[in-house]
Amino acid sequence: MTAATPQLVVHRDKELMAQAAAARLITRIVDAQAARGTASVVLTGGRNGNALLAAIAASPARDAVDWARLDLWWGDERYVPSADPERNAVQARDELLARVPLDPARVHEMPASDGPDGSDVEAAAARYAEELAKAAEPGSRLGVPAFDVLLLGVGPDTHVASLFPGHPGVREGERTVVGVRGAPKPPPTRVSLTLPAIRAAREVWLLAAGEDKADAVALALTGPGEIQAPASGAYGTARTLWLLDRTAAAKIPPQLYPPASA
Numbered sequence: 054m055t056a057a058t059p060q061l062v063v064h065r066d067k068e069l070m071a072q073a074a075a076a077r078l079i080t081r082i083v084d085a086q087a088a089r090g091t092a093s094v095v096l097t098g099g100r101n102g103n104a105l106l107a108a109i110a111a112s113p114a115r116d117a118v119d120w121a122r123l124d125l126w127w128g129d130e131r132y133v134p135s136a137d138p139e140r141n142a143v144q145a146r147d148e149l150l151a152r153v154p155l156d157p158a159r160v161h162e163m164p165a166s167d168g169p170d171g172s173d174v175e176a177a178a179a180r181y182a183e184e185l186a187k188a189a190e191p192g193s194r195l196g197v198p199a200f201d202v203l204l205l206g207v208g209p210d211t212h213v214a215s216l217f218p219g220h221p222g223v224r225e226g227e228r229t230v231v232g233v234r235g236a237p238k239p240p241p242t243r244v245s246l247t248l249p250a251i252r253a254a255r256e257v258w259l260l261a262a263g264e265d266k267a268d269a270v271a272l273a274l275t276g277p278g279e280i281q282a283p284a285s286g287a288y289g290t291a292r293t294l295w296l297l298d299r300t301a302a303a304k305i306p307p308q309l310y311p312p313a314s315a
């Protein structure tokens with residue numbers, strides 16, 4: 054088994070999945086901070102990502118994290134004004150970020166459409182790529198930090214971040230961040246990390262709960278490759294974890310299904 058091989062963990066339902074993922078993430082952050090003094094996490098938007106953040110907010114164990122020594126990044130963002138409730142960062146703030154003592158200098162939101170780039174989403178993507186490059190370890194070939202954990206919600210069409218099946222962003226092999234236009238899920242204009250940037254993370258955790266994710270999960274784990282199923286191209290350098298509930302896991306072929314689930 055390699056780091057890219059998906060490890061599947063299937064929970065009884067989406068509530069338990071969010072709580073277990075929250076406990077896992079708190080532990081991972083605390084371990085990284087104990088080892089290196091800091092930790093870095095890439096957040097996702099979407100229902101499962103937001104449920105995970107809400108579960109951290111509700112957990113007494115959240116006080117074990119040194120929030121001031123945590124770098125937060127985003128895997129994708131809807132390119133709308135900075136206060137728009139559709140923004141992943143606004144939703145993350147509502148669920149958790151406004152309730153913990155983060156260092157604002159370490160909260161690396163993706164650009165918004167009312168920022169200096171205006172309607173030029175490619176310029177916005179390039180600016181975020183520069184911010185990532187500044188935080189990368191010296192000598193990093195790609196120019197992104199080795200994130201401790203990168204979270205991705207899996208969409209019902211197998212999209213991750215804002216990399217949609219068959220779209221140009223999913224084919225990007227050089228840049229770390231791209232502007233996305235004409236996304237099939239609204240809003241159409243977005244900013245996204247690319248698969249090479251995602252694969253620089255130590256651990257990639259893919260989250261999927263709910264019946265509407267069952268086809269996507271089965272397709273990504275067995276299917277046609279990352280161009281048609283972007284989730285299958287998301288893996289980490291140390292670990293690739295799929296955190297699922299039973300309904301999302303329902304169509305995984307039995308030979309891939311984990312032996313026991315909680």
Ligand SMILES: O=C1O[C@H](COP(=O)(O)O)[C@@H](O)[C@H](O)[C@H]1O
Nearest residue numbers: 097098099100101206207208214
């Ligand atoms: O639009 C987006 O959707 C995906 C998945 O969201 P979900 O609600 O179907 O779980 C999310 O991962 C991505 O960050 C977001 O921008």
